[in-house]
Amino acid sequence: MLTIDLKGKTALVTGVSNGVGQGVAKILAKAGCNISGCGRSAENSEGAKAFIDNIEKEGTQAIYTAHDITSIKAQEKLIQKTIATFGSIDILVSNAGVNVFEGAEKCSEEQWQFNMELNLKSHWQLSKLCKPYLEKSGKGVILIMTSNHSNYTIPGCFPYNVAKTAIKGLVQSLAIEWGPKIRAIGIAPGFIDTKGNQKWFDSFPDAAKERQRTIDAHPVKRIGTSEEIGALCAFLASDAAAFISGTTYLIDGGRSALMQD
Structure with a gap:
């Protein structure tokens, strides 16, 4: 049986106060990582506290920083705090992002700019700032969260x-x-059971019906969990994945394999 051992490593994970980021951080900690996490939520928020509790329950250390991930100065402070606490950055999981669903005609220039700053540029900036520490590690890994929308999409997204x-490029x-x-x-995750995806379901007249319709569109007959995304990250x-680089993995329960009608 293959055992994933990340003991002694430090992972910097963005967007840990809820959703996918929180699940990823938890599984990386279970594999032995110390975690430096950040999010938009305040440091005394329920999400930040839940993140810290999840990591400490796994027997590793965690720190949390509240900041705007699109700010270079905030990113620099995050990295400085991480190095001051743990001395290294071995893994970067650049996860933070938000749905910006406007449609090609309705989207304003301001909405376009916000989307590109958060959902694309911030990943590049943070990767550059982490690069010296990842190189020093000798086996540095950058994991960037994209979406099944990078392969296939629907109107209005x-x-x-x-x-x-x-992000694939x-x-x-x-x-x-x-x-x-x-x-x-x-x-590239598909439908994951998070508050963000529940908000999407709630935008329909019958949220439960839409949720079930989505579940039925998956060959595995369910939607995914943030911990499953974390398992792939781990x-x-x-070292078991040492020959993997430069590619993007779709994890969507087989939904993209099924022609929709």
């Missing part, structure tokens, strides 16, 4: 799908320019 598609460039000391990999960050 512009400009979110544009940024998420571009970012991952390729980082892998070929920063290897061999750093591997870069994209992760594997990709480990």
Whole structure:
């Protein structure tokens, strides 16, 4: 049986106060990582406290920083705090993002700019700032969260799908320019059971009916969990995945394999 061992490593994970980021951080801690997490929620918020509790229950250490991930100065402070606490950054999970679903005609320039700053540019900026520490690690790993919308999308999801598609190119460039000391990999989740996706279901007249319709569209007959995304992250960050770089993995319960009608 393959055991994922990340003991002694430090992972910087963005967007940990809820959703996918919180599940990823929990599984990385279970594999032995110390976690430096950040999010938009205040440091005394329920989400931040839940993140810290989840990590400490796994027997590793955690710190949390509240800041705007699109700010370079805030990113610099986050990295400085991480290094001051743990002394290294071995794994970057650049996860933070938000749905910007406007449609190609209705989307304003302001909405386009916000989407690109958060859902694309922030991943590049943070990766650059972490690069010296990841190189020093010798086996640095960058995991960038994209979406199934980078492969297939639906009407009304512009400009979110544009940024998420571009991340595949970012991952390729980082892998070929920063290897061999750093591997870069994209992760493209489909429907994951988070508050954000529940908000999507709640936008329909019958949320329960829409949720069931979505479940039925998956060959596995359910939607995913943030911990399952975390399990993939843990594997990709480990030595077991040392030959994987420059590619993006779709994890969507088989939904993209089924033609929709």
